[in-house]
Amino acid sequence: xxxxxxxxxxxxxxxxxxxxxxxxxxxxxxxxxxxxxxxxxxxxxxxxxxxxxxxxxxxxxxxxxxxxxxxxxxxxxxxxxxxxxxxxxxxxxxxxxxxxxxxxxxxxxxxxxxxxxxxxxxxxxxxxxxxxxxxxxxxxxxxxxxxxxxxxxxxxxxxxxxxxxxxxxxxxxxxxxxxxxxxxxxxxxxxxxxxxxxxxxxxxxxxxxxxxxxxxxxxxxxxxxxxxxxxxxxxxxxxxxxxxxxxxxxxxxxxxxx
Numbered sequence: 001x002x003x004x005x006x007x008x009x010x011x012x013x014x015x016x017x018x019x020x021x022x023x024x025x026x027x028x029x030x031x032x033x034x035x036x037x038x039x040x041x042x043x044x045x046x047x048x049x050x051x052x053x054x055x056x057x058x059x060x061x062x063x064x065x066x067x068x069x070x071x072x073x074x075x076x077x078x079x080x081x082x083x084x085x086x087x088x089x090x091x092x093x094x095x096x097x098x099x100x101x102x103x104x105x106x107x108x109x110x111x112x113x114x115x116x117x118x119x120x121x122x123x124x125x126x127x128x129x130x131x132x133x134x135x136x137x138x139x140x141x142x143x144x145x146x147x148x149x150x151x152x153x154x155x156x157x158x159x160x161x162x163x164x165x166x167x168x169x170x171x172x173x174x175x176x177x178x179x180x181x182x183x184x185x186x187x188x189x190x191x192x193x194x195x196x197x198x199x200x201x202x203x204x205x206x207x208x209x210x211x212x213x214x215x216x217x218x219x220x221x222x223x224x225x226x227x228x229x230x231x232x233x234x235x236x237x238x239x240x241x242x243x244x245x246x247x248x249x250x251x252x253x254x255x256x257x258x
Contacts, residue, residue, distance in 0.1 A: 019044065023052045024088060027062060029158045029180045032081035032221060034067065053082055061088030083221050092181055100187045113193075120197035127155055128201055135205050142229040144206045145175045156183050157223075164226070177202070179216070179223040188217035199225065 019042075026041055027033065039049040056062035067079040108116050128135070131151035135144050145161050152159035158181040165173040188194040195215055202225055203210045210227050214220035 019048070020052045020055060021091070023049060024056060024061065024084060024091060027056075027082055027084045028089065028092060029160070031180075032065060032067075032083040034079050034081060036079075038082070056082075056084075056088060059087075061085055061091065086185075089181065089185070089216075100184070101190055104187065104191050108191075116191060117193050117197070120191070120193040121201075123194070124197045124201045128152075128205060132205065136207075139207070140229070141206050141208045141227055142175050145177050145227045145229075148202065148205060149177055152179060157181055161227075174229050175227045176213070177210075177225040177227055179225075180221075182216040182223055185216045188215070192217070195223075202227075 022042055023038060026038055030041070035046055035049050035053055038053070039046040042049070053062060057064070061084060062082050063085050064080045064082055066077075067081045069078055104116060104119070107119060128148070128151060131147075131154075135147045135151060137147070138144055142161075142163070149159040149161045157179040159177065159179045161175050161177050163173065164176050182188065184194055195212065195217060199210060199212045206227055208228055210225050212223070212225050214222065214224040216223050
């Protein structure tokens, strides 16, 4: 089903610019993805999509990687997946990054690491606190994860969930909470306490131990958190295609339920 145009594209942007913005937003929220899938989602021709993707590539706002092969290898080149680069993400806003980094550096230098940690915990509590009743209304971790994704999206994180694993003996079924945008990624790259506090807050809200698999701050295409939703030892599958080629993911564990 074609995707409806996003309501927050600036009115002064041309029709061509609005379409390019929608292509970029789709890569932000659902990438990496092929040009064919982008065309299907937006309901426009593959030729038009490729023109916009080529422009994003030329401007350094997008990059490509080979899609993983499924099944036996065939002839021909693998499909290309498109995803946003850090400059591409910046079109969706990284307000006051330099000021924020300078302020937290000052806090660390004059009040110590504990103060930075306290700031990170207070920040995430202020972010998710107003949504707590909606998130904790269900006892099911999967339902809570979906409600948390909705809350994070309202706060600018373009979040979604997906089910992982299979219901088989000894295997855990879980959900992955994916945040496709992080307004504080540049700050968190220097101060991981922001990510750590966020992971622990998620665990408390969801009522279960969670594991952070990937973060935008460390170069991945999304912040991905595994949420086990059944009993037994949790399986923590790697998120698909989140680590850029040539980069090794650093995976911080985190969060225990209160």
